Amino acid sequence: MSEFVSGRHFLNTPGPSNIPDRVLRAMDRNGINHRGPEFGALGRSVIGQLREVFQTEGTVGIFPSSGTGAWEAALVNTLQPGDRVLISRTGQFAHLWEQMAVRFGLDVMALETDWRHGADPAAIEQVLDQDRERRIKAVFVVHSETSTSCMSDIPAVRAAMRDHPALLMVDAISSLACCEYQHDGWGVDVTIAGSQKGLMVPPGLSFTAISDRALTASRNGGGSRRSYWDWEPLVNANKTGFFPYTPAMHLLFALQEAITMMKEEGFANVFARHARYAEATRRAAKAWGLELNCLDPAAYAPGVTAIRVPDGHSADKLRNVILERFNMSLGNGLGRVEDKVFRIGHMGDLGVLSLTGALTGVEMGLRAAGIPHKAGGVQAAMAYLASPT
Numbered sequence: 001m002s003e004f005v006s007g008r009h010f011l012n013t014p015g016p017s018n019i020p021d022r023v024l025r026a027m028d029r030n031g032i033n034h035r036g037p038e039f040g041a042l043g044r045s046v047i048g049q050l051r052e053v054f055q056t057e058g059t060v061g062i063f064p065s066s067g068t069g070a071w072e073a074a075l076v077n078t079l080q081p082g083d084r085v086l087i088s089r090t091g092q093f094a095h096l097w098e099q100m101a102v103r104f105g106l107d108v109m110a111l112e113t114d115w116r117h118g119a120d121p122a123a124i125e126q127v128l129d130q131d132r133e134r135r136i137k138a139v140f141v142v143h144s145e146t147s148t149s150c151m152s153d154i155p156a157v158r159a160a161m162r163d164h165p166a167l168l169m170v171d172a173i174s175s176l177a178c179c180e181y182q183h184d185g186w187g188v189d190v191t192i193a194g195s196q197k198g199l200m201v202p203p204g205l206s207f208t209a210i211s212d213r214a215l216t217a218s219r220n221g222g223g224s225r226r227s228y229w230d231w232e233p234l235v236n237a238n239k240t241g242f243f244p245y246t247p248a249m250h251l252l253f254a255l256q257e258a259i260t261m262m263k264e265e266g267f268a269n270v271f272a273r274h275a276r277y278a279e280a281t282r283r284a285a286k287a288w289g290l291e292l293n294c295l296d297p298a299a300y301a302p303g304v305t306a307i308r309v310p311d312g313h314s315a316d317k318l319r320n321v322i323l324e325r326f327n328m329s330l331g332n333g334l335g336r337v338e339d340k341v342f343r344i345g346h347m348g349d350l351g352v353l354s355l356t357g358a359l360t361g362v363e364m365g366l367r368a369a370g371i372p373h374k375a376g377g378v379q380a381a382m383a384y385l386a387s388p389t
């Protein structure tokens with residue numbers, strides 16, 4: 001039981017993220033006819049807005065699903081059992097995507113990492129170079145590995161692919177709307193995102209930006225058997241703002257409002273705010289004397305920071321103490337880093353005071369849970385955040 005039952009719960013998981021009041025209010029209304037003109041206008045508006053977020057002139061489809069559904073759609077629309085794919089094992093989400101590919105009978109080649117760096121473009125280049133018969137049909141990369149808080153450099157991966165014809169598929173689930181992302185400019189074929197992270201909308205929508213090359217592959221018999229996850233009926237209906245089935249319309253009202261808010265703030269400012277909060281969080285961790293999970297400063301994630309607890313200590317115990325004593329949720333360590341890291345989510349709707357409040361909760365939790373650390377993390381974050389931008 002929390003000591004502070006009257007305060008608002010601090011949701012500092014790396015998704016679902018906090019939902020702004022304006023976005024909540026946008027859903028507080030009756031439904032509309034999903035085959036009527038008002039809905040068509042809503043659908044066209046959000047698809048147009050999403051194009052701006054993905055920075056694409058091309059196709060964006062919206063499935064009423066979590067991000068995992070869009071992963072599946074990407075596989076079944078472009079790949080057949082036996083097709084070879086290359087994936088960089090950057091963390092738990094890359095691992096889960098790989099497992100899905102294995103379940104679909106794909107021939108998966110995986111590049112190991114230590115879960116403390118992003119994908120290695122040179123290693124990808126080497127494998128593709130050796131693929132003289134061009135058997136590799138797709139390269140999968142997770143842009144922001146939410147489990148490790150390491151980014152992969154997508155333009156570098158694209159450059160490493162040179163003229164290899166494999167499709168580049170990117171999971172941008174925890175990076176989209178937190179930092180610069182250019183689906184077209186970076187030459188990505190399939191980019192997958194979800195509603196519940198940087199976009200500040202409740203869970204339940206996935207977004208897929210699809211290049212013409214990927215669409216052509218899906219149309220020319222490139223994929224597997226599919227029905228609900230078929231891109232074709234979805235993107236055709238989405239073109240006019242509609243869906244092949246009953247859409248999650250309240251989430252679309254929410255999305256429209258959330259992107260409107262981001263445009264009011266300006267995407268560059270939204271990204272700068274994320275970078276600043278991520279830096280403040282890292283400064284706190286360093287002042288506590290704790291190790292960041294991500295070892296490459298060029299790969300620090302904008303929306304989440306994974307922090308390691310000293311050997312012999314439990315990150316889960318720390319999180320439980322923080323939840324019970326201070327009414328705050330943090331992200332847990334996943335897979336290989338279970339109980340070794342805790343993750344502070346700082347994506348989406350967050351102000352300076354909410355962030356410093358969250359860091360204060362962590363510092364008090366470190367003390368209450370008996371985790372060896374130095375005081376002063378919050379001070380370090382405050383000093384940084386108080387300085388001019």
Ligand SMILES: Cc1ncc(COP(=O)(O)O)c(C=O)c1O
Pocket residue numbers: 015066067068069093142144145146147171172173174194
């Ligand atoms: C990078 C990444 N990929 C995939 C997923 C899975 O998305 P969902 O839980 O929406 O299915 C997540 C969720 O946290 C994620 O962070």
